[in-house]
Amino acid sequence: MKILLTGAAGQLGTALQRLLTIHDVTAFPRTQLDIADLAAVRAAVQACRPDVVINAAAYNAVDAAESDPQAAYRGNALGPRNVAVATAQLQIPLVHVSSDYVFDGDSPRPYHEYDRPNPQSVYGASKLAGEEAVRSLNRRHYIVRTAWLYSVEGRNFPNTMLALAKERTEVRVVNDQVGSPTYVPHLAHALTTLLETGAYGTYHCAGQGGTSWYELTCSLYRLLGLHTAVVPVSTAEFPRPAQRPGYSVLTTIQEPQILLPPWEEGIGEFARVLL
Numbered sequence: 001m002k003i004l005l006t007g008a009a010g011q012l013g014t015a016l017q018r019l020l021t022i023h024d025v026t027a028f029p030r031t032q033l034d035i036a037d038l039a040a041v042r043a044a045v046q047a048c049r050p051d052v053v054i055n056a057a058a059y060n061a062v063d064a065a066e067s068d069p070q071a072a073y074r075g076n077a078l079g080p081r082n083v084a085v086a087t088a089q090l091q092i093p094l095v096h097v098s099s100d101y102v103f104d105g106d107s108p109r110p111y112h113e114y115d116r117p118n119p120q121s122v123y124g125a126s127k128l129a130g131e132e133a134v135r136s137l138n139r140r141h142y143i144v145r146t147a148w149l150y151s152v153e154g155r156n157f158p159n160t161m162l163a164l165a166k167e168r169t170e171v172r173v174v175n176d177q178v179g180s181p182t183y184v185p186h187l188a189h190a191l192t193t194l195l196e197t198g199a200y201g202t203y204h205c206a207g208q209g210g211t212s213w214y215e216l217t218c219s220l221y222r223l224l225g226l227h228t229a230v231v232p233v234s235t236a237e238f239p240r241p242a243q244r245p246g247y248s249v250l251t252t253i254q255e256p257q258i259l260l261p262p263w264e265e266g267i268g269e270f271a272r273v274l275l
């Protein structure tokens with residue numbers, strides 16, 4: 001299969017390149033293809049003529065987005081719109097990745113694909129705008145919402161906690177935000193399964209189950225035998241520019257059901273790679 005990949009230098013882009021070696025992948029990091037540039041996106045798609053495009057590019061600076069919405073919408077709404085326009089024109093399916101932050105976090109139960117989004121941050125609103133553009137402009141879409149991504153090489157929460165464990169005897173971690181930590185290689189594998197199905201639609205693909213940042217840190221330190229103390233704190237004690245959903249656990253009721261391993265397996269594999 002011929003695949004065009006955008007955002008190739010990011011966490012997901014890197015994992016996909018590693019996984020898709022049996023396919024013919026043309027991978028564009030941001031330096032080679034800015035998805036906010038429609039002419040460039042059109043030219044890349046037309047030159048490559050892929051069987052499918054995977055858009056792994058995104059503006060992910062959740063807090064910075066509050067003061068720079070233009071940058072967030074450029075990467076997360078205009079960019080996906082351009083990729084959708086360019087692919088639809090040539091009837092090429094598009095895999096587009098979205099976020100649990102499209103939800104408000106007030107649900108008493110895990111969010112499924114048919115729950116109503118209600119983003120509470122600029123980042124979440126820009127990701128929802130990107131979804132809506134893809135959904136309306138290319139009917140051959142797989143929109144995949146995921147959450148709390150981490151991999152060994154990326155900029156992410158577990159890597160930050162590992163760096164802090166080297167410097168401190170104690171870390172304070174938020175215990176009242178609950179989500180679905182997702183190990184990027186697990187997500188990459190799910191995407192490769194999904195793109196072969198031809199079952200276009202919206203999917204939730206995240207580590208099964210839910211946990212807090214605090215519990216995730218405790219698990220990580222335990223798995224790695226680190227003795228740094230982990231102190232639970234509230235979101236109110238850690239004010240940030242962007243509001244995060246208090247509860248954004250994702251589940252799936254979509255068919256075909258694409259299930260990722262439970263989040264505990266993800267953090268276990270992450271730790272094994274480091275040991």
Ligand SMILES: NC(=O)c1ccc[n+]([C@@H]2O[C@H](COP(=O)([O-])OP(=O)(O)OC[C@H]3O[C@@H](n4cnc5c(N)ncnc54)[C@H](OP(=O)(O)O)[C@@H]3O)[C@@H](O)[C@H]2O)c1
Nearest residue numbers: 007009010011012030034035057058097099146147148149
């Ligand atoms: N990370 C998470 O916790 C999380 C949670 C839920 C959903 N997601 C979604 O999952 C997907 C993959 O995330 P990730 O963690 O792999 O993100 P990542 O590591 O931040 O990678 C995103 C890549 O996209 C590039 N990019 C940004 N703007 C671009 C543009 N206009 N044109 C082309 N490339 C651009 C970035 O380049 P620069 O680094 O040079 O800006 C970066 O290499 C994204 O859609 C993201 O929104 C992520």
